[in-house]
Amino acid sequence: MSNASNKRSALGKGLGALLQGADAGKEMTGEPGSVSMIQISAIEANPFNPRTHFEKQALEELSQSISIHGIIQPLTVRKVGQDKYQLISGERRFRASQLAGLTEVPAYVRVANDQTMLEMALVENIQREDLNAIEVALSYQRLIDECSLTQDQLSQKVAKSRSSITNFLRLLKLPAEVQAGVRDNQISMGHARALVSAGDEAMQISIYEQVVAHGLSVRDTEALVKGELSPQVATEEKASVKNTQSHTISDTQFVFKEHLSDRLATKVDIKKAANGSGSIVLKFSSENDLNRIIELLNN
Structure with a gap:
């Protein structure tokens, strides 16, 4: 297999469709359309990246892997000036490379205006990164608001059903406390979806606190929302079942x-x-x- 083929296969599915027309086999010149070795000091982070939190341990593990094996998949950057670049995607690899002490990294060089860059970064992260449900929902909303996409257009771009996109967007209607619970893995997306139908904000927060305090299941949460089960009964039933079995x-x-x-x-x-x-x-x-x-x- 040729070097160009290796580079294309390393790209994967997520960003591949967005980079159609890029010649991965071009000489490594740092010019748009090429794959280049670029000084890390010449690259600035992507201001449009929806991911704002990077786990330290995961970065350290990736850094160790990069130290041993190098960067398998190049970053994607846009040229913003003479010997100056801005990340489009690959910020985890970028940060891990800095930790590993690398001075240069391989990168696809693209030409992109701010809106195109935002769209590329958001779509790439949704498809490739392990975002939590709230981060995904915020990314969907930004694509709709800032890239003027309809839900149908968004569905096609991220290869998700419209109903799935709608379910994520509904999470943004929840109180900040509940959204933080999803972000911090206190509750699952299933719990959050049930809470969307729980009435006003006070009721949503009240049921959320019961769910977290007693470790209630999604089914119990749905029953609480529908008024078919009291928090006390749900807790007693859960304890009874576990103790019995x-x-x-x-x-x-x-x-x-x-x-x-x-x-x-x-x-x-x-x-x-x-x-x-x-x-x-x-x-x-x-x-x-x-x-x-x-x-x-x-x-």
């Missing part, structure tokens, strides 16, 4: 049972015999409910 299934197995129950939106039981054999039982209320569960399992 703790002698037969491990904590890991219990967490799996809860996760499967949340995913399928139905009651799940794990029954074990003394010899370790047993069964996983899924409850359904009707033929339609059974077909719904089968469809989810087949996806």
Whole structure:
């Protein structure tokens, strides 16, 4: 395989479609359209990057990998002046390279105005980075507001269904305290989606605090929002189930049972015999409910 082919395959799917027409095999000159070795001191961070927090440990691990193997995937930059560049994507690699003590890095050089740069950075991060649900939602909103995209156009650009995009955007209607809970992994996106329908801000915060305090499942949260379950009953039921089953299934197995129950939106039981054999039982209320569960399992 040629060097040019290696460079193209290293790019991956996320930004590839946005870089159509770039000749990765051009001589490394630092000119637009080329792949170049660029001095780190000549590169400035991307002001449009939706990710604002980089975990120190993850950066250190990436830095160690770069020290050993080098940078597999080049950064993407735009030229903003003589020997001066601005990141479009690859800020984690850029920061990790600085930690590794590199003085230069390989980069794709692009020409992009601010709006195009913003769009490229946001789409790249949504597709390639491990953003939390709030960061994804904010990125979607910025693409809509600042790049004048409709939800249908956004759906095509990020290869996500319109309903998925709508679900993310709805999270931005939640109180700041609840959004912070999603960002900090206090609650899942499933919990947050349920809380969107919980009424006014005071009610959303009240149920959120109950969920965090008692470790309630998504199903229990949905029941609380609908008024079908009181916080006390939800907590007692959760404790009762765990205490009843703790002698037969491990904590890991219990967490799996809860996760499967949340995913399928139905009651799940794990029954074990003394010899370790047993069964996983899924409850359904009707033929339609059974077909719904089968469809989810087949996806």
